[in-house]
Amino acid sequence: MDLTKRRPAAAAAALHRSPRPRASSAAMEPEARRRACEEFRAKLCRDTGTNLTAAACEGLLGATFECQGGEQVSLQSNPGRFYSRLGEMISMTIVPDPARETTVTARTALFLNPKVAWWCYREAAEVHKHPGGMANLASCYYTGAGVEANPPEAVAWYHKAVGLGDPAAQATLGTFYLTGFAPGGVVKDAARAVELLDQAAEQGEFGALFPLADCYLTGEGVEKDAVHGVALLRQVIEKEDESTALAQATLASCYHHGDGVEADTVQAAAWCQQAATGGDAQAIEMLPIILQCFFCSATPARQLCNRCRKVRYCDRQCQLGHWNHETEPHKGHCHRAAEASQQEGHVGAPVGMYCMLLAICAKVL
Ligand SMILES: [Zn+2]
Numbered sequence: 001m002d003l004t005k006r007r008p009a010a011a012a013a014a015l016h017r018s019p020r021p022r023a024s025s026a027a028m029e030p031e032a033r034r035r036a037c038e039e040f041r042a043k044l045c046r047d048t049g050t051n052l053t054a055a056a057c058e059g060l061l062g063a064t065f066e067c068q069g070g071e072q073v074s075l076q077s078n079p080g081r082f083y084s085r086l087g088e089m090i091s092m093t094i095v096p097d098p099a100r101e102t103t104v105t106a107r108t109a110l111f112l113n114p115k116v117a118w119w120c121y122r123e124a125a126e127v128h129k130h131p132g133g134m135a136n137l138a139s140c141y142y143t144g145a146g147v148e149a150n151p152p153e154a155v156a157w158y159h160k161a162v163g164l165g166d167p168a169a170q171a172t173l174g175t176f177y178l179t180g181f182a183p184g185g186v187v188k189d190a191a192r193a194v195e196l197l198d199q200a201a202e203q204g205e206f207g208a209l210f211p212l213a214d215c216y217l218t219g220e221g222v223e224k225d226a227v228h229g230v231a232l233l234r235q236v237i238e239k240e241d242e243s244t245a246l247a248q249a250t251l252a253s254c255y256h257h258g259d260g261v262e263a264d265t266v267q268a269a270a271w272c273q274q275a276a277t278g279g280d281a282q283a284i285e286m287l288p289i290i291l292q293c294f295f296c297s298a299t300p301a302r303q304l305c306n307r308c309r310k311v312r313y314c315d316r317q318c319q320l321g322h323w324n325h326e327t328e329p330h331k332g333h334c335h336r337a338a339e340a341s342q343q344e345g346h347v348g349a350p351v352g353m354y355c356m357l358l359a360i361c362a363k364v365l
C-alpha cells in the first residue's frame, strides 16, 4: 500500500503548492491526514502485533527529518526516505545530531522497537523502492533485528540496494565477498569485493575504508598499492570510531616494515602505543617487537639513531655495530632515511657533525 497514492488529489495538489516543505505535514487536510493515520495504524498494528494509539501514529507520521544539505524529509516529500529514517530513529541506529546529519523536528512515539523499525524499512524498500530502506531491511534479516534472521533474504536485499547504488549496501556486500558468506550463498570473490568497496568509499561510506585499505595493503583482490592503503588508513584514523585502534595498529605495522611509507620506528612506536591504549590486541602484542633493538633484538630499546631517527638501539654499542655492519651497514641507508625524516618534519642532529662523531667513535673502538 502506498499512502501517498491514496491521498486525495486536492490534498496532493495543495502540498505541491506549499512553498515550505517544512510545513508539509501541517498542510495536509485534516480529513486526509486522519485517514492516512488510520490506514497506517491498521497496517502497522496488523503486521507487527503492536498496539499503537492513534495519537502515537499521528506523532510518527507527522515527523520531519532534516537531512544533509538542509533537506526536510517528511512522509509527503519523500516517503521512501521518510520510512527509512523513521526506522533508523526507532531502532536508534542513528542518533540525532543537529550539527551533522539528522534531527527529528517532531517527536517520534516509539523508540527501540526493532519490529516496528523492520516494518518501516520494509515499507521503504518494498512499497517505495528506497535504496537506503533496502539496505536497512537487509541488515534486519542479517542480524535478526525485529524479524527472524534470514541470510539469503538479507543478501537478496543487499543486492537490490547495490543495484540502486546504495553505499552502505555496497560496503556490506563487499565485506561478504571478501570472506565469503556461506549462509547467504555468497562465494568468496575478492575482486568483486574490492570493486564494491571502492564504489562505497567513493561515495564516502566510512565502513568501506578499513577493509578496502587492507585489500590495497595485502594485494587481495586488487594490485597491491600500499601507498593508497596507507592513505585510506589515515582517513579511518581521522574519523575516530571503533575501527580506529585497528587502523592505528595497521599503520604502525606499515611504518615498522616500510610498507607504503618510509620505515620509521618512531612513528611505528607512536601509532602502536596509541592503538594499544585503544585496546587493540594486535598492537599490544606488536609493541615490544617494534621497540626491539635493530641490531641485537633486545627490548625495549630506547635510543634512536639521532641522525635519521628511524632505527632504535639498546645503546651506542649496538648503534655502532649496525652503522658498520658487514653486509648491510646503516651508514649506507642513514642519509636517505634522514632526508625522508626531515621532509616529514622530524628534528634530527646536524648531519655533518653526527657523521664526524660516528667516524671518531669508530676509530676509537
Ligand atoms: Zn641492542
Ligand SMILES: [Zn+2]
Pocket: 305, 306, 307, 308, 309, 310, 311, 330, 333, 334, 335, 337
Ligand atoms: Zn640513521
